[in-house]
Amino acid sequence: MNQILQCRNLTKGFSGRLALNNVNLDIERGRIIGLLGPNGSGKSTLIKLVNGLLTPNAGTVLVNGQAPGIESKKVVSYLPERTYLNDWMRVSNLISFFSDFYSDFDAKKAYDMLRRLNINPQDRLKTMSKGTKEKVQLILVMSREAQLYLLDEPIAGVDPAARDYILNTIITNYNREASVIISTHLISDIEQVLDDVIFINAGNIVLTSSVDQIREKEGKSVDTLFREVFRC
Amino acid sequence: MTWELKTDRPIYTQLVDQIKLRIISGIYAPGEKIPSVRDLAFEASVNPNTMQRALSELERDGLVFSQRTSGRFITEDEKMINEIKDSLAKEQILEFFEKMEKLGYNKKDTLTLMENTLKEMA
Numbered sequence: 127m128n129q130i131l132q133c134r135n136l137t138k139g140f141s142g143r144l145a146l147n148n149v150n151l152d153i154e155r156g157r158i159i160g161l162l163g164p165n166g167s168g169k170s171t172l173i174k175l176v177n178g179l180l181t182p183n184a185g186t187v188l189v190n191g192q193a194p195g196i197e198s199k200k201v202v203s204y205l206p207e208r209t210y211l212n213d214w215m216r217v218s219n220l221i222s223f224f225s226d227f228y229s230d231f232d233a234k235k236a237y238d239m240l241r242r243l244n245i246n247p248q249d250r251l252k253t254m255s256k257g258t259k260e261k262v263q264l265i266l267v268m269s270r271e272a273q274l275y276l277l278d279e280p281i282a283g284v285d286p287a288a289r290d291y292i293l294n295t296i297i298t299n300y301n302r303e304a305s306v307i308i309s310t311h312l313i314s315d316i317e318q319v320l321d322d323v324i325f326i327n328a329g330n331i332v333l334t335s336s337v338d339q340i341r342e343k344e345g346k347s348v349d350t351l352f353r354e355v356f357r358c
Numbered sequence: 359m360t361w362e363l364k365t366d367r368p369i370y371t372q373l374v375d376q377i378k379l380r381i382i383s384g385i386y387a388p389g390e391k392i393p394s395v396r397d398l399a400f401e402a403s404v405n406p407n408t409m410q411r412a413l414s415e416l417e418r419d420g421l422v423f424s425q426r427t428s429g430r431f432i433t434e435d436e437k438m439i440n441e442i443k444d445s446l447a448k449e450q451i452l453e454f455f456e457k458m459e460k461l462g463y464n465k466k467d468t469l470t471l472m473e474n475t476l477k478e479m480a
Contacts, residue, residue, distance in 0.1 A: 156407070157407070158405055158407075290403070293403065294400060294403060297399055297400055297403070297404075297405065297406065298396070298400055300396070300399075300405075300406045314365070317365070318363055318369055318403060318404045318405070318408075319403065319404065319405050320405060321405055321407050321408070337368075337369065337408075338368035338369055338370055338408070338411075341365075341366065341367055341368045341369070342368050345366055345367075346365070346366055347365035347366060349365065350365070350366075
């Protein structure tokens, strides 16, 4: 089967500073992958290039065999680091909005998750706490039947109980055809749901490995290894 | 019984051990059907691929077998289950002796101490 994501010699700079330097990546289907790196290492840049929100200075990105564009966006579900939703909208408005926009959106699934997290669909986004807003966005993103989920810092602002629920949502949504890429600093929280990790530093991929391989070889958790590799 | 996972060992080997414990302690009875990979992964909050790997390992050992259409079952071979129980018990004992040695007790001292403790408890 074809890979869901392929990056070749991907390079992106911002005003003379390299944000991504010659990145090569192959992501198989049916994996849950942690994209881990310190602040400013290039995680969000990589995700935005895959989304077509940025264009590379050199190299190529292929999603499901296609360059980022309308076709690739049909199969990619993206949770940005900052919200783009209008805060005057009610959650129910947003659900209709997503249903109109994405043919793979499952409104019933979204309402089920809202109920589980005690979020009233009639509430407006602007009346919500930071954490609740984040939950709503994640629910919208996870209610699509996409092939590639790109989650940029999905759990940073939510409480530990909701974090567990979100991780369990990711596990239950698991599908052999789809992969999930999660960028985060909160490694110990998500470590046991990940198949693979990608360590990125100063725009370079420094390590790709499975979680169990790291534990087997190093005898330590990914979290511990991260703290050693990126010691300040 | 909750799933307890430590951070310094591969997750799948810990899952193998915990499922073994469930079999030995009778939580999963011989011949019983076990939950699906997806349900087990959800229960343990782990990646389904990792749970799959653990179950494949148990299958290779013969503790679990799968029937193509109806799912996975615990072996009916109670002799095998008892053997695994014995070997796990032995592991625990060896580990205990090791710890006692670190405290400065040789095996004979440890045994005496155990006997005395038992008498006190009685």
